[in-house]
Amino acid sequence: MTLLAVPNVSAGRDPRTVEQIAQAFDARLLDVHSDPDHNRSVFTLAGEPGELAPAVFKGARTLLELIDLSDHEGIHPRVGVMDVAPIVYLDDATRGHACAEALVLGDLLGHELGVPVFLYGSLAGGRTRAELRRGGPGQMAKRIQDGELTPDYGPKGLDPRKGAVLVAARPPLIAFNVELAPPATETQAKEIGVLIREGGPDGLRSVRALGLWLEHRGVAQVSTNIEDYRLTAPHEVVDAIARHTTVAAIELVGLAPEAALKGLSPDIPARGLRSIEDALRATA
Numbered sequence: 415m416t417l418l419a420v421p422n423v424s425a426g427r428d429p430r431t432v433e434q435i436a437q438a439f440d441a442r443l444l445d446v447h448s449d450p451d452h453n454r455s456v457f458t459l460a461g462e463p464g465e466l467a468p469a470v471f472k473g474a475r476t477l478l479e480l481i482d483l484s485d486h487e488g489i490h491p492r493v494g495v496m497d498v499a500p501i502v503y504l505d506d507a508t509r510g511h512a513c514a515e516a517l518v519l520g521d522l523l524g525h526e527l528g529v530p531v532f533l534y535g536s537l538a539g540g541r542t543r544a545e546l547r548r549g550g551p552g553q554m555a556k557r558i559q560d561g562e563l564t565p566d567y568g569p570k571g572l573d574p575r576k577g578a579v580l581v582a583a584r585p586p587l588i589a590f591n592v593e594l595a596p597p598a599t600e601t602q603a604k605e606i607g608v609l610i611r612e613g614g615p616d617g618l619r620s621v622r623a624l625g626l627w628l629e630h631r632g633v634a635q636v637s638t639n640i641e642d643y644r645l646t647a648p649h650e651v652v653d654a655i656a657r658h659t660t661v662a663a664i665e666l667v668g669l670a671p672e673a674a675l676k677g678l679s680p681d682i683p684a685r686g687l688r689s690i691e692d693a694l695r696a697t698a
Contacts, residue, residue: 418502419459419466424492425481426453438476441469444693447667451628453488456668463511467519484574489626491547493554494577501583512583520581524567531567535582551577588640589667590648593633595660600627603634610654619645649677
């Protein structure tokens with residue numbers, strides 16, 4: 415019985431730091447994705463129930479020694495050194511195990527490391543990451559102080575060096591980025607993000623979207639999270655964006671189910687298109 419953990423860490427510019435963190439996660443490492451503009455690394459780990467919570471905890475203990483959130487710069491929203499740490503179930507039969515693993519992880523991070531932990535998703539009545547991240551770590555600290563937010567685990571205060579951790583149990587989420595062909599601008603990318611996200615004029619179900627500028631690549635990007643690829647597949651995101659401007663490249667952050675990657679055009683330059691199933695087979 416295999417579960418995944420996908421800790422997102424606020425470090426993506428120093429390869430040595432990323433490598434130290436990868437080695438500290440005491441679990442089967444399927445994938446590492448780092449980006450200097452986002453200044454973020456996404457680690458995908460696999461393990462049996464009972465293995466992943468202590469493995470993520472061990473990595474968190476190391477990265478808290480390596481990263482200072484108060485010095486962090488990057489375009490990706492974040493509230494912690496380990497910003498999110500979801501436990502991922504691959505089928506409904508393992509959902510309960512993932513929920514239990516996530517709760518154990520929250521308890522370890524909160525009480526053993528002294529980091530405020532907030533549950534999100536189904537473990538928190540549907541509360542979203544965006545709700546918790548609103549205003550960044552400084553605003554979160556104020557919301558905790560004012561009693562608007564109460565951590566589910568850990569201290570009732572925010573260390574500016576560590577921040578908080580958001581923990582959930584969820585099915586696979588697809589982090590999928592679309593780069594726009596020049597001369598597209600950041601403003602245009604933001605406008606497209608508003609148009610295509612769920613609830614927007616061209617709203618795609620289960621899609622969250624942001625428009626960003628990637629300084630290292632010199633391109634505008636529409637960064638999306640597809641929370642349920644059965645409602646909207648990545649190729650449908652590409653098609654929706656292509657109705658507004660020319661798509662230059664696509665990128666998968668982390669891994670995705672094989673079924674989610676079907677339909678993507680081979681004519682579009684792509685980075686990181688690797689499935690969960692392939693990664694599990696390769697590391698078996």
